[in-house]
Amino acid sequence: MPEPGDTSASHSPKALLSKALGALDRTSEHIEKTILGLSVLFLAGLLIVHVLGRQLLGNGLTGQVELTQISLIVMTFAGLGYGVRRARHICMSAFYDQLSGWPRKALLVCISLLTGALMFYFAWYAWEYVSAIQDRGRTSSALQIPLWIPYLAAPIGFALAGIQYWLTAIRNLISRDIYRSFTEKEEYDAIPDDGAV
Numbered sequence: 001m002p003e004p005g006d007t008s009a010s011h012s013p014k015a016l017l018s019k020a021l022g023a024l025d026r027t028s029e030h031i032e033k034t035i036l037g038l039s040v041l042f043l044a045g046l047l048i049v050h051v052l053g054r055q056l057l058g059n060g061l062t063g064q065v066e067l068t069q070i071s072l073i074v075m076t077f078a079g080l081g082y083g084v085r086r087a088r089h090i091c092m093s094a095f096y097d098q099l100s101g102w103p104r105k106a107l108l109v110c111i112s113l114l115t116g117a118l119m120f121y122f123a124w125y126a127w128e129y130v131s132a133i134q135d136r137g138r139t140s141s142a143l144q145i146p147l148w149i150p151y152l153a154a155p156i157g158f159a160l161a162g163i164q165y166w167l168t169a170i171r172n173l174i175s176r177d178i179y180r181s182f183t184e185k186e187e188y189d190a191i192p193d194d195g196a197v
Helices: 013-057 064-085 101-136 153-174
Strands: none
Touching: 013 064, 013 153, 064 153, 101 153
């Protein structure tokens, strides 16, 4: 372990890579939290205004259903990267759980690299889809919102998820411990005792 006054360890390539990846992780986390937070607040405010309008004025908000659908699309795709960051994504781990040591870590690195590549592939195709929608000039029916704007959440969300998977792979390559995400170390809770209440 380096001493506090020792600057040689903080300037090693591994330490610099770790700092750069940490900065990338924090930046993408900030983007995800901002998008998710604003989407949730917008949806909550939209539903409150709609209900108040129906109860007090007899009319709800025009286009409320469209705006709700758009908010859900944005939250779903923006939440991809955040779910990966917190290691709260779905895992098919029957084979993985049977392994231990370096085979387990190697499999996790392979899974992270391949899944990240798949996310970037989806991001590319989602970008093509958004471009096609923009070229056709498609809009929502009630509010005439250009549909490419909310659908932009798909390529952004897939790209952020891909970044998180690749950050997980790199973290496992440069660390001794096994990490389920860039910041979440793999830890399983002890199996509860049947006699414990």
